Amino acid sequence: MPDDVLDTPNEVLALARTNETEIRQRELLRLRLAYHWAILHPATTQTGTQGPDGAILTLLEKPDSLGGDGTPAVAAFTHETLAAALDLTPAAAAGLIGDALDLHHRLPILLKRVEALQVPTWQARRVAVQTRHLPLDGARWVDTQLATRTDGAIGPLITDRLVAHAAANLDPQTTQSEEEQAQASWGLEVSHPAPTDYTGTSHLTISGDTPTLKDFHTLVATLAHHLHQSGDTSPLGVRKITAIRIITHLAAGVLTGHRPHDQAGQADLATMATMATVATLAGLHPEDLERLSKAVTRHGSKIKLIVHLDSDDLEIATTPDGGTETALATGRIERLGAATIARLRAWVGHTAVQILPVLNMARRDAVDSHDPPTWMRELVILRDQTCIFPRCSIDARTCDLDHPVPYKPLEEGGPPGQTHPENLAPLCRRHHRAKTAGTWRYHAMPEGYHAHGPHNTHYLRTPRGSKRI
Template sequence: MDRGTHTTATALIDAVRERTAAARAAEAAAFVAVGDWAAAHTSDEVVGDPITTLGEWDSEALAGDQFLELGGPGAPVVAEFCISEIAAARGCSFDAARRLVGDAVELRYRLPRVHARVVAGEVDVWRGRRIAQATRTLTFEGAGFVDRHVAYVAGKATGPEVDRLVAEAAARFDPETTEAERHAADGDRYLAIDLGDTAYTDPLTGTLRGTVNVHGSLDLADALDLERSIAHVAHQLGELGCDPNIDIRRSMALGEIARRCEGVATLEYAARDASEEEEPRPVRRARREVVLFVHLDQAAITGVTTGIGPGIDAYTGMTGIDLARLDTPGAPRGVVTVEQVQSWCGLPDTRVTVKPVIDLTADVAVDGYSPPDRIAEHVRARWPRCVFPYCTRSSRTADLDHCARYDENGPPGQTSTRNLFPLCRRHHRMKTHPERRTGRRWAYRPTDPAKNEPPNAVIWTSPLGLRYLVDRDGTRPWSPPDEPLGPAPSLDDA
């Protein structure tokens, strides 16, 4: 790419960024105006107050303007008719306007920190609304918990991450309901195999399909065990040359697992002496492994406490259920109760592994190319996500990339916690291989505090020479005034 073409391409990208920023600012201003309009049409009552019920009002009152509960507990009620003005002004349906006003009320009165970032243009309106929609059923204290923890990362938090935080808030501030719902969900578990005549015949032609439908609802730990077994057997079938369609191999794997389990119960016996008269016994095999990563805060390590007694939740100040954080590859991340973890570990065929505590402030290095488990776990604990700009993929499933290229004839200690970073497979390829059109590639380096750069971060340079800073809080464009944008990295810079 010559200099003139590069300048034109950069100008086009700059135009996209400028117009995107202007559109975000305009959308934020419109959203604030909706909130101001709703605030001007609120009542002194708030959601959760014992206000008059509709059944006690006369027919004239029922036909007039009513106050609606659009936010969660603690938010003011809003006059119904004011929503029609918003709908007309925006050219949308009443229901769409009602949802918009409800999100504005929820953010303004129950999520003030997130609302402030939306107003400032630091968080997209759609992200703020997504958080507001998730917190509506929480108590006022629970919403405040979510607000404190998500506000500073609201610009990058994904929907599942917000949902997990909301679930944690519900467990902390309404533990009785949470535990009751968990036990109620246990009663909803089932597994159905449709063996009826209509299950394996085509409903339209009546021809034999030879397949049946299987569906159910399992305990999380049981589902993880089943998923791991199916994936493993499906991979084995693929290596043996079975059908290339992964879905077909997975369905075949379930039948193979069933036949293997039957063999364990009926054909595999414990070794015994020929003189023994007792019947042979089935061999018990470990079917589940629970790996526990124990994370301790500074108070737990130093022994300095805040004076809060045992069993007291530091956020609520009340006795509540104990929570554990789930972080298993292939599993939904979030919190579960300690009682549920105990039920997983308490089975006689479960092997429990407790990983050692990792000091993330220490630097660890080895001389070989492949990092051992202790270094890999260290890097993934330090960087929970792929470090590519705006990527949200978990580091648990990412590759570990040598930021400075590994040299077989180089100095020792090149594979270290300071030179390894998680990159998902797609972004690892983008860092390794050039673009077809420009011949340039993405590249990154750790920040240098000596150059007044933020610590514990990386700076990426795009094929156009644009820079982005990525740290644990997210991604932002990076262009220090004393460091002009340079050319994009070529393959020779690898």
């Protein structure tokens, strides 16, 4: 279409939608052709791969099973011919055939959405790759979970969480084994550049227990912030290194018997001398270091990991011989992934734990203040999970809570009880600003949120996703 024909934004949007439909149709045809090519070349003992009797010829070191568990193997060198016809590399053609096989045999619900042009082929293929290592039951479970979304949103973040959950629940022994292997790799290592490249900077690599590392990073960041308040104008990264220097020297003082403070918070003469030395090494005034050391003492363990698990998994069962055992169940850690109950128990044993109360998700109490109480914010976060802007996947815990019906202060004539769960919705900062600017608007509906933007754009957003209406 000539450029001069596209005179209005609506014409551009209409053509963009038409073009997207045509692209999905062509990509779907390519996927279908790849699948039929595989079906026309089944694996047999004559074609050099595993046949119905289980025999494998020596033509290949292993069968060409391009898809995951539950997909049929194909004849040797099948994808090379297709690659030549499509001007693809053999590896790319093998991936195309494997994805087609997985979608047909392991992800049939997702395939139907691709065929209905609801999901682009490239997104479906990415899910096929993400789930390929799962057993057939695991892939089918992920397929069913994705089907509950109304918008076809199957991005890496969504699918990765489902894949990790499926892997942990279907094979908890493997998950526990992987946790133990990962723990064996914990360590700390300092590396230095080559002498010809050395500029006084080295590198520290550390891996370890998640709560411990988060706790340490929080402490470093806290001290870096205090340094800034004390007048240190260095970049944040430099202040974090200074904070580590302070921590190490204060810890050395503790180990040598020169504790920063006694139980009453007072420093003795020996400690004051140690503090003066540390202050000199850290480039700080002794009074500033005194205040920072108190911050170290007050800090404690303040990390926050939110875990979702079934209470039944915490119960300890009695074995026939009188011993105790727990099931190899798994929980889900928000923003991180799955973890075995054994790993969670280990964290509970060494970290301060706060048990959050069970929320009544049907609760509809209202308050007069603009800011909601803690329980109400938690309810909205658990209900909506992400920013409610169409297709936005920003975690609700990092979002602002916006009032769909704008809040009006009581002193300005606003009615009481304006803040309640049905009049709160999570919006990330960017989309909160878009709403404030009037570029996008939305209102709550029984099934979700109706968002409407420029050029007559309308979406329905629910906890299962977004769809254009």
